[in-house]
Amino acid sequence: MKKNDVIIVGAGIFGLTVAEKVANELHKKVLVVEKRDHIGGNAYSEKDKETGIECHKYGAHIFHTSDEEVWKYVNRFSEFTNYQHRVYSVHHGEVFPLPINLGTINQFFHTNYSPEEARRLVAEQAREITKKPANLQEQGISLIGRPLFEAFIMNYTAKQWQTPTEKLSPDIIKRLPVRYDYNNRYFNDTFEGLPKDGYGLFFQKMCESAKNDLDIRLGKDYFEDEELKKMTKDGMLTIFTGAIDRYFNYKFGTLNWRSIKFEKEVVKTDDFQGCAVMNYADLEQPFTRIIEFKHFHPERKNRENKTVIFREFSKTWEIGDEPYYPVRTTEDLEKLGKYKELSKKYPNVLFGGRLGEYAYYDMDKTFRSALDMFREKVVPFFN
Ligand code: FAD
Ligand code: UDP
Numbered sequence: 001m002k003k004n005d006v007i008i009v010g011a012g013i014f015g016l017t018v019a020e021k022v023a024n025e026l027h028k029k030v031l032v033v034e035k036r037d038h039i040g041g042n043a044y045s046e047k048d049k050e051t052g053i054e055c056h057k058y059g060a061h062i063f064h065t066s067d068e069e070v071w072k073y074v075n076r077f078s079e080f081t082n083y084q085h086r087v088y089s090v091h092h093g094e095v096f097p098l099p100i101n102l103g104t105i106n107q108f109f110h111t112n113y114s115p116e117e118a119r120r121l122v123a124e125q126a127r128e129i130t131k132k133p134a135n136l137q138e139q140g141i142s143l144i145g146r147p148l149f150e151a152f153i154m155n156y157t158a159k160q161w162q163t164p165t166e167k168l169s170p171d172i173i174k175r176l177p178v179r180y181d182y183n184n185r186y187f188n189d190t191f192e193g194l195p196k197d198g199y200g201l202f203f204q205k206m207c208e209s210a211k212n213d214l215d216i217r218l219g220k221d222y223f224e225d226e227e228l229k230k231m232t233k234d235g236m237l238t239i240f241t242g243a244i245d246r247y248f249n250y251k252f253g254t255l256n257w258r259s260i261k262f263e264k265e266v267v268k269t270d271d272f273q274g275c276a277v278m279n280y281a282d283l284e285q286p287f288t289r290i291i292e293f294k295h296f297h298p299e300r301k302n303r304e305n306k307t308v309i310f311r312e313f314s315k316t317w318e319i320g321d322e323p324y325y326p327v328r329t330t331e332d333l334e335k336l337g338k339y340k341e342l343s344k345k346y347p348n349v350l351f352g353g354r355l356g357e358y359a360y361y362d363m364d365k366t367f368r369s370a371l372d373m374f375r376e377k378v379v380p381f382f383n
Contacts, residue, residue: 010241012041014353
């Protein structure tokens with residue numbers, strides 16, 4: 001490949017989307033550097049060597065969106081299955097359906113309320129919040145009342161974020177619907193599914209579509225390559241999808257991130273828990289959830305007598321850990337403002353994606369943000 005026209009740091013959804021567009025639509029030469037040994041970022045999946053079961057290496061990834069352009073875009077690279085996500089939660093030794101719905105409410109209060117009666121009960125229990133919720137705790141109580149909040153949200157959230165709920169943004173649980181019927185689909189979106197042959201092949205297809213103008217180097221950390229950094233310094237367009245605080249060497253201090261530890265186990269049984277995701281709402285189990293991957297692809301003939309599970313432990317991020325979740329407290333957002341201000345001094349460096357924008361993006365939002373950046377910033381840069 002001739003000398004490249006653009007450097008993209010990170011081969012996750014954001015980086016690969018911009019790379020594919022730049023190569024296929026602008027016919028520019030794209031160099032993508034990725035420090036891991038695979039493409040796809042946190043959404044990557046591959047078949048487990050022992051069992052052949054498709055495992056999402058960095059935790060369960062279910063694709064869902066109501067954004068038609070994004071849905072059309074992802075369908076260019078793979079067919080999607082008609083998987084519908086349903087999650088259950090263990091509280092005090094009993095299994096309840098999530099998100100909170102009429103089934104959860106009736107089981108929890110040992111009753112048989114109609115939708116209207118359940119609405120009235122929750123409204124009564126949510127009455128203590130009289131103003132617009134300013135944090136996760138107030139948001140939770142105003143949505144579902146204190147008893148359900150304390151059972152299903154309070155301790156799970158404490159394990160996941162280890163940050164006082166009054167410091168957490170209400171947006172974190174705005175994403176969870178509350179329903180007064182028995183619908184327990186986890187997502188409300190128009191489109192939902194999983195790439196038929198796994199995310200690994202999905203990302204491979206993305207890259208193949210652009211292969212004449214795309215050079216991907218795996219196992220390469222941008223910060224350790226003086227030549228690349230010099231190209232950026234000399235003005236080459238650089239799209240950075242790693243953590244923005246790391247890019248500026250933590251000049252204004254580190255942003256708060258959550259990391260995760262995944263504990264894998266191959267269990268000798270056909271079916272470990274009967275569903276893909278089981279949450280653990282209480283503090284007595286130190287993990288937040290257990291993922292059982294074979295349930296993501298019921299259409300496949302999966303291995304009998306063996307199943308792969310991941311226990312997910314949330315942990316405080318320290319330098320050297322993988323940043324997975326942006327915590328986004330008010331202090332973090334102030335720091336982010338400073339980093340964003342500083343980035344204006346470097347107009348040839350664009351920050352994108354969950355780490356680059358410090359945003360709690362699902363996959364569809366990451367695709368959306370990348371498509372927007374391509375249109376609004378990358379195309380004008382070359383013009
Ligand atoms: P990433 O996937 O993080 O990619 C960034 C890439 O940059 C990484 O591969 C990293 O190695 C690389 N990189 C960083 N720094 C450097 C460097 N210095 N040099 C070279 N390479 C570098 N979304 C959903 O829609 N549905 C879900 O069910 C869902 N579940 C999730 C579960 C978990 C546990 C997590 C953490 C996220 C989940 N998401 C889910 C969100 C989804 O993972 C993200 O929206 C998406 O992967 C973000 O893509 P990205 O390209 O912004 O970042
Ligand atoms: N949540 C909770 N209990 C649950 C599931 C979710 O309290 O059983 C809260 C928790 O704060 C979590 C947030 O809702 O971080 C978003 O959960 P979701 O499963 O949508 O997030 P993910 O971890 O998959 O990004």
